[in-house]
Amino acid sequence: MSSIDSKPRVALFVTCLVDLFRPSVGFATLKLLEDAGCVVSVPEAQVCCGQPAYNSGDRKDTVAIARQVIEAFEDYDYVVAPSGSCGGMIKDHYPALFAAEPDWQRRAEDLSARMFELTSFLVDVLKADPVAAKLEAKVTYHDSCSGLRELGVKAQPRALLGSVEGVELVEMQTPETCCGFGGTFCVKYGEVSTDIVTRKTADIAGTGADMLLAGDMGCLLNMAGRLKREGSSIQVRHVAEVLAGMTDMPAIGESK
Amino acid sequence: MSMEVTAQNFEANAAKALRDPNLRKAMGIISGPMASRRVETARELPEFEALRDEGVKIKNHVLQHIDLYLEKFEQQLTARGGKLHWCRTPREARETVLALCRSRDAKIVTKGKSMVTEEIGLNDFLLEHGITPVETDLGEYIIQLAHEPPSHIIGPALHKTREQIADLFEEHHPDYELNGKKAGTRSTEPQVLVTEARSVLRDTYFRADVGITGANFLIAETGATVIVTNEGNGDLTQSLPKMHIAVSSIEKVIPTLEDLSTILRVLARSATGQEMSCYTTLSCGPKRAEDIDGPEEFHVVLVDNGRSEMLGTALQPLLRCIRCGACMNNCPVYHSVGGHAYGWVYPGPIGAALDPHMIGLETARHLPNASTFCGKCEEVCPMRIPLPDIMRHWRELAHEQQITPPLQRWGIEAWAFAAKHPWLYRLGARVAIAALKLLGKDKGRIASLPLASGWTDGRDFPAPQSADTFMSQYKKRSH
Numbered sequence A: 001m002s003s004i005d006s007k008p009r010v011a012l013f014v015t016c017l018v019d020l021f022r023p024s025v026g027f028a029t030l031k032l033l034e035d036a037g038c039v040v041s042v043p044e045a046q047v048c049c050g051q052p053a054y055n056s057g058d059r060k061d062t063v064a065i066a067r068q069v070i071e072a073f074e075d076y077d078y079v080v081a082p083s084g085s086c087g088g089m090i091k092d093h094y095p096a097l098f099a100a101e102p103d104w105q106r107r108a109e110d111l112s113a114r115m116f117e118l119t120s121f122l123v124d125v126l127k128a129d130p131v132a133a134k135l136e137a138k139v140t141y142h143d144s145c146s147g148l149r150e151l152g153v154k155a156q157p158r159a160l161l162g163s164v165e166g167v168e169l170v171e172m173q174t175p176e177t178c179c180g181f182g183g184t185f186c187v188k189y190g191e192v193s194t195d196i197v198t199r200k201t202a203d204i205a206g207t208g209a210d211m212l213l214a215g216d217m218g219c220l221l222n223m224a225g226r227l228k229r230e231g232s233s234i235q236v237r238h239v240a241e242v243l244a245g246m247t248d249m250p251a252i253g254e255s256k
Numbered sequence B: 001m002s003m004e005v006t007a008q009n010f011e012a013n014a015a016k017a018l019r020d021p022n023l024r025k026a027m028g029i030i031s032g033p034m035a036s037r038r039v040e041t042a043r044e045l046p047e048f049e050a051l052r053d054e055g056v057k058i059k060n061h062v063l064q065h066i067d068l069y070l071e072k073f074e075q076q077l078t079a080r081g082g083k084l085h086w087c088r089t090p091r092e093a094r095e096t097v098l099a100l101c102r103s104r105d106a107k108i109v110t111k112g113k114s115m116v117t118e119e120i121g122l123n124d125f126l127l128e129h130g131i132t133p134v135e136t137d138l139g140e141y142i143i144q145l146a147h148e149p150p151s152h153i154i155g156p157a158l159h160k161t162r163e164q165i166a167d168l169f170e171e172h173h174p175d176y177e178l179n180g181k182k183a184g185t186r187s188t189e190p191q192v193l194v195t196e197a198r199s200v201l202r203d204t205y206f207r208a209d210v211g212i213t214g215a216n217f218l219i220a221e222t223g224a225t226v227i228v229t230n231e232g233n234g235d236l237t238q239s240l241p242k243m244h245i246a247v248s249s250i251e252k253v254i255p256t257l258e259d260l261s262t263i264l265r266v267l268a269r270s271a272t273g274q275e276m277s278c279y280t281t282l283s284c285g286p287k288r289a290e291d292i293d294g295p296e297e298f299h300v301v302l303v304d305n306g307r308s309e310m311l312g313t314a315l316q317p318l319l320r321c322i323r324c325g326a327c328m329n330n331c332p333v334y335h336s337v338g339g340h341a342y343g344w345v346y347p348g349p350i351g352a353a354l355d356p357h358m359i360g361l362e363t364a365r366h367l368p369n370a371s372t373f374c375g376k377c378e379e380v381c382p383m384r385i386p387l388p389d390i391m392r393h394w395r396e397l398a399h400e401q402q403i404t405p406p407l408q409r410w411g412i413e414a415w416a417f418a419a420k421h422p423w424l425y426r427l428g429a430r431v432a433i434a435a436l437k438l439l440g441k442d443k444g445r446i447a448s449l450p451l452a453s454g455w456t457d458g459r460d461f462p463a464p465q466s467a468d469t470f471m472s473q474y475k476k477r478s479h
């Protein structure tokens, strides 16, 4: 930790979906990090982690975007994203992109070591105190695939939710099963994607929860889209909003 | 001709599958009980993860020295009176099997379950040449009656419901009698159906001139071939006729019996959630003078079909596959569309990674794309094959070789161009979210977006929270 007042200097990787669809998640993340004693910056040169290009097979552009991200986040103790998917891309996949360029690979590995998903950063790295939020709600939690399988995010969000006063957590039968989002998959193979998310929403509804939480905007938009199409009254939110006590905004896909 | 390829029609195949109520009912069994049995048996064995590592090590070692182990296998097999036939292509393999059958003047051959014989299109070929193959594995028998290809590598008829099977049996066994009595009314009870298939097949075992099986493993140190089944049909298939032909492929070789026992412990647990399959049968050559039964001739037809080309490439890990089926049992896409949608012999994640090599990327281009990259297949694969990485490898080749449709390629390149020029990206983003915000104005969601109908046909599209991005709101706040 290199800063003068020894507070960790954290850069927020906003993620493109939060930037575009749900700025409140960015502000909730800021609040959580600041409450936990971090000095947070939001580097302006950031756009996206490059996953859409990476998963579409456009390796050249992926590498170019990754270079940009590596440069933009070089000077911070930590980089934190409210997403397991973008977090996983940077932490798990960036180093391998530069197998033929040792200098860049070192820089990618350095970033990888400093990169964290929000809830795992709060719990595993900061060992932060319980959050101070309150919410009377019966919630269920969806484990997003990349967060779960690439970064081991599973217990952390649940531990944090456990400290929110009034929250009761009820588990789905298959919280670890993919929601069918899959990036461009959800549009390219829309029917298949819809079928997968329909199994998911049945599981969600079966819990009797009145709120669905997860740590990734992609999955949240997908599940909210299906729940709303089904006429469900279950609210869908990013876990950061609940942890930061910022649930006054309308839920995803709602206007009130 | 090998099995008919319809992989190029994946989208249409999937759409059809999604509308098939019988298939949907059948898939419920795979995604539910089958997947959870694997989790339970794996949990009961504390060393399960260590055994997986051990299995990976064995296979990696073999693949590094595959020529040596195959030679050793051939030596041992020959020493025990068996004969090895090396076949580069499916055609060579078919011709070889046909010649062997003809040498016995075969009219009827019984068959145990074998994916490699599906790969080389053996059944149709034999039929064309006047030889009737009869599948003896219950699942294979059912789909043979239905004239369908397998939809799953270990449960070829898993897509069929009990009702459909009862219908098939009624149609194909009009004279079926049990204990001399005409069977009673049509039943959909599994036990009754199994008994019916068994008694119909029993007679065939004795009439068959040749028995053809696959082989899950080839043991280099002893020259034995190994099959793993739950019905015991393979044993009857290979021990009653005068000639036994095992059709297998080169990557099935492993060094020792010790290695076999390691891999068997993860195989059944991963496949069906059993601790062991019911029958593990080793064939160690033809009948010896002192044996009471067994075939007079024992042949191993060893198929390459593009496998040796995979050595030393990004595809090499696929040669570790032990065809357990866990990847498809746990795949959300497979659960939705079933095996036939993939349009070739190997469906599910292993097919999505392997088929482009076997039938060409152009034909199979959808398969590695039709994945959410959820990573579940890699999590459950006993051989820890990086299936998503290999699917991504194919996506990269398809992009490079311009096999990906132009609109998709240009779309992603245009997006990437913007992502590399943040000012342009922010401008585009502002326009796009302002428009979306407007469209969703009263409800916070949009019911129909013509350019993203893949999404909105079945889901609402949540509107952006604000016409202002996070970055721009943040800037305003901090200045």
Ligand code: SF4
Pocket (backbone or CB within 6 Å): B270, B320, B321, B322, B323, B324, B325, B326, B327, B328, B350, B380, B381, B382, B383, B384, B385
């Ligand atoms: S890829 Fe792995 S999980 Fe799939 S069939 Fe092969 S060994 Fe089993």
